[in-house]
Amino acid sequence: MISTVIRTCFPAAAKVVADRAEEINKLNVFPVPDGDTGTNMSLTLGTVVREVEALPASASMEDVSKAITHGSLMGARGNSGVITSQILRGLAEGLCDAKDPAHATPADVAHAFRRGVKVAFKAVRKPVEGTILTVLRDVSAKADQLEKNKGLGWREMLDALVVEAYESVARTPELLPVLKENGVVDSGAFGFAVFFEAFVNAATGKAGELTDFKTTVDAKADVSSKVAIELNDDWEGSEFRYCNEFLFKAEKDFDVDASLAHLATLGDCELIVGSYPDFKVHVHSNEPNRVLEYMLQFGQVYEVFIHNMDMESHDRTAKIAADQAAEAEKADEPRKPLGFVAVAAGSGEEEILRSLGVDVVVSGGQTMNPSTADILAAIESANAESVIVLPGNGNIRMAAEAAATACEDAHVAVVPTKTVLQGFSAMFVVDPEGTLEDNVEAMTEAIAGVRGGEVTTAVRDSQAADGTPIHDGDVMGIQDDSIDVVGSDVTQVTLELINKMQAEEEGDALTILAGQDMDDEAFEALVAAIEEAQPDLEVDPHRGEQPLYPVIFSIE
Known part of the structure; x- marks a missing residue:
């Protein structure tokens, strides 16, 4: 079901944006x-995410659409958030x-993007080229073009649209002078591309490495080559200091167009989105009181946020300066003989890797694969003469090897x-005094005896390795890329998969990580069930906090 795909993939994509929020913030120079x-x-x-996750399992696409529309309207923050809400709607x-x-x-897909363009552009009175709206329009135009290719499937189409999104982001400095002057791409456009890529990866389970189109890695590299963030403490983006945003419950006969025209006389970046009686209002002004007094004539104002953009601009500059100073200080430090870079999807995974001696952890995993540029930056950040990279996923290996080269x-x-x-397991056998070659050999040998299992939920119909049909919403137990168990309950599928793997080859130790969708109580119950079913297996449980996979484990 389309609704199930969206409900499954939206939270994963939102998490990627949250993880990269500070990176997107640093690009932000327009409109202020x-x-x-x-x-x-x-x-x-x-x-x-909160509204979508609150829906019942039987929710239709119409229900999901209403939740997305209402949730994004109620939660929209800032100019970028309000526009994003209209794109999502x-x-x-x-x-x-x-x-x-x-x-x-x-x-x-093409129809959905055309609708997205129509709604988003209608909400903005003065669209500016080189922003998130430009990228949305470019992706929609690409979708219209690809729709004519009758031999193209929706997965291939989405992959190609991700490439177009990043290529459009890379073009934004040529369309908006303030971006070029500051050495950045548009932050909102980049944020949209990040969200879209993460959503597509979650929906397709692919690495984004394409065959018939330019690869996502190449498109991302085009973006990276145009980003060299510079300090900018000049208040040139707007003559208005305060960002005013609030929810508005309108009375009858509320005239949106007339209100927008009046708000334009009080400031800029004016937006009123929604439908009667619920609206979101956004405007930059120097006199927030006049904005509120005007709108109070036509209804009720609530959840008011007023931000001093001048102060926020100085904070942004200070953060960038501090980051650059820290990087310079690190560059002056002597390089260590051997460093380690790993890829991890959850905060718990990252914490464990760092405790084992990994210097830099790159955010990524099965459905949010980092690019070659991401891994290369991590390698350089490790500040070591020799670096060992642990991709943590077969889909990421090629990008890791490209970065190494x-x-x-x-x-x-x-x-x-x-x-x-x-x-x-690889980090457990590291010899800090050993050579790069000796450590690679020892670590490769160590992982050879580690068998992995994963439990997740199907987002489309398929079939297991033995031909068992898999339906959208089924729980799957996966061993080394083979779907070996299918059921309806995470605990039951996990136990069956462990029992099967133990029957094939008995191991002594099981390390198990709980994902972000499994709470502590359920995890403790699962661990107890495993210990009862496999009394001779030593169980080592941890919080991994990985998305989409409530359980991952290894047996050695």
Whole structure:
């Protein structure tokens, strides 16, 4: 079901934006350099996640669309958040028109983007080229073009649209002079591309490495090559100091167009979005009291947020200066002989990796694969003469190897870990005094005896390794990329998968990580059930906090 795909993938994509919010903030120079675009987009998406997750399992696409529309409107923060809310509303409304609610076709995707463009551009009185709206329009135009390719599936289409999104982001400095002057791409546009890529990766389970189109890695590299964030403490983006945003409950006969025209006389970046009687109002002004007094004539104002953008701009500059000073200080430090970079999807995984000696952890995993540029930056950040990279996923190995080849400042090797748990085992055998070659050999040997298992939920119909049919919403137990167990309960599927793996080859120790969707009580009950079913197996439980996979484990 399309609705199930959205409900499953939206939270994962929102988390990626939240994880990268500060990176997006640093790009923020338009309409004012207040450094809050990533935060505002993340807060907006987070409200949607809460509304979508509150829906019953039987919710239709219409129900999901209403939740997205209401959640994004109520949670929209800042100019970027309000515009994002309208993009999400349009896309969701467009998907409601799909002829088959079970499967989206390329025509459905193209229609959804056309609807997104219509709704988002209608909300903005003075659209500016080189912003999130430009990227949305470019992606929609690409979707229209790809729709004509009758041999193209929706997964291939989405992958190609991700590439177009990043390529459009890379073009934003050529369209908006303030971006070029500050050495950045548009922050809102970049945030949209990040969200869209993470959503597509969650929906398709792919690494984003394409065959028929330019790869996502290459498109991201185009963006990275145009970003060299500079200090900018000039208040040139707007003559208005305060960002005013609030929810508005309108009385009858409320005239949106007339109110927008009046708000334009009080400031700029004026937006009124929503539908009677519920609206979100946003405007930059120097006199917030006049904005509120005017709107109070026509209804009730609530949840008012007033931000001093001048102060926020100075804070952004100070943060960038502090980061650059820290990087310079680190560059002056002597390089260590051997460093380690690993990829992890959850905060718990990252904490464990760092405790084992990993210097830099890159955010990523099965459905949010980091690019070659991301891994290369992490390698350089490790500040070591030799660096070992642990990709933690088969889909990330190629990007890791490409980064290793591209690095000119250090000797780099990749230990081909397929799971983060193999990374744990690899780090246990590290000899800090050993050579790069000796450590790679020992670590590769260590992971050879680690068998991995994962439990997740199907987002489309398929079949297991033995031919058992899999339906959308089923719980799957996966061993080394093979779907070996299918059921309806996470605990039951986990136990069956462990029992099967133990029957095939008995192990002595099991390390298990709870995902963000499994609470402590359920995790403790699962661990107790495993210990009862496998009394000879030593169980080592931890919080991994990985998305989409409530349980991952390894047996050695």
